[in-house]
Amino acid sequence: MFVENNSYRPIEQGSNAVSIDMDLLQVGSEPVGLRCPYCQEDVMTRANYVRGRLTHLVAAVLAIFCWALCCCLVPYAVKRWKNVEHYCPRCHRFLGVYTRSSII
Ligand SMILES: [Zn+2]
Numbered sequence: 001m002f003v004e005n006n007s008y009r010p011i012e013q014g015s016n017a018v019s020i021d022m023d024l025l026q027v028g029s030e031p032v033g034l035r036c037p038y039c040q041e042d043v044m045t046r047a048n049y050v051r052g053r054l055t056h057l058v059a060a061v062l063a064i065f066c067w068a069l070c071c072c073l074v075p076y077a078v079k080r081w082k083n084v085e086h087y088c089p090r091c092h093r094f095l096g097v098y099t100r101s102s103i104i
Helices: 053-065 071-077
Strands: 033-035 042-044 046-051 082-087 094-098
Touching (some): 053 071, 053 082
Antiparallel strands (some): 033 042, 046 082
């Protein structure tokens, strides 16, 4: 009789993605002109709109009230409800993020 050989699984190391509160720049919802701390160039940040918790929240609310209109997909297309990540267009480093916390 065989003892089932448990497949060996290495213990997963804790996520390396430790959130570091480094000195991220104060950025808004639109691209901003600033000096990149990495490449020391005066640049206009490249804004990357990403879905955040608020995006899903708005989608969920709309899905409940307006499900027939399929407008639950609208939030995913509206910048207003997305978080905005800013990157340096020259060195492509992450400079900061603007997080939405309210719908308006
Ligand atoms: Zn840069």
